[in-house]
Amino acid sequence: MSLNHIMRNTLLFCGIFLFVFNVNAQTVTEEVEPIITDNTSRIDSKTTVKSPPPSAISPTINTSNSDLCTVGVSGAVQTQILGLSAGKTVRDMNCEKLKNAKTLYDMGMKVAAVSVMCQDKRVFDAMMNAGTPCPYDGLIGAEARAAWQEDAEKAPKPEDTMRSVMNDDSLLTVIGFSLVIAIAAILSVL
16 A cells, blocks of 8 residues: 555545534534523521620719719629629718818818818827927817827827728728629639
C-alpha cells in the first residue's frame, strides 16, 4: 500500500465517521425532551435562650436638696435566677452638727454654736491648743479652762464623737452587704 492510498482511506474513514456521528448527534438532540427540575427546601430553626439578661437596677435616691444632711447609697446584684436591689439614705452627722452650729450662730447664740462644735474631740483639742477653750456650763475663757481641767471627765472622748455613731451605721451596712453577697453566692451555685 502506498502512502497516498493510506491517506485517502484514512480521510475517507474520518469523513464517514464525522458524517455518521453528526447525523446521530442531531437525531439524538431532537428526540431528547427538556429536563425540568423541581427543588423545594424547608428550613426549621429554633432559638433557645438559656438565661435572661441581668435586670437588677439600683434604685436612685435623690439627695440633691442641699438642705438635707443625708447621702444616698444603693446597690444591686443579679444572678440568673434572682436579682436583688436595695437602697437607703445615711445621715451625715457632721453635716447636721455644722448646720445646727450655723443656725445657732445666725440666731445670735455664738457661745451655744461653739459648744455644738466642741462636741467633736478634734475641735475641743484645737480650741484648747489655741488658748480659747470651749464653753463650760456658760463659762468662757480662763474660767472655762479651769473648769475643764477640774472636770476632765466631761471633756469629749473619741468614742463620744459622731464618728462612733457613723461606725455603728457602717457596721450595719457591712452586715447588709455581706448578706447580699451570701445570697448571691448561694443562688449562683443552684
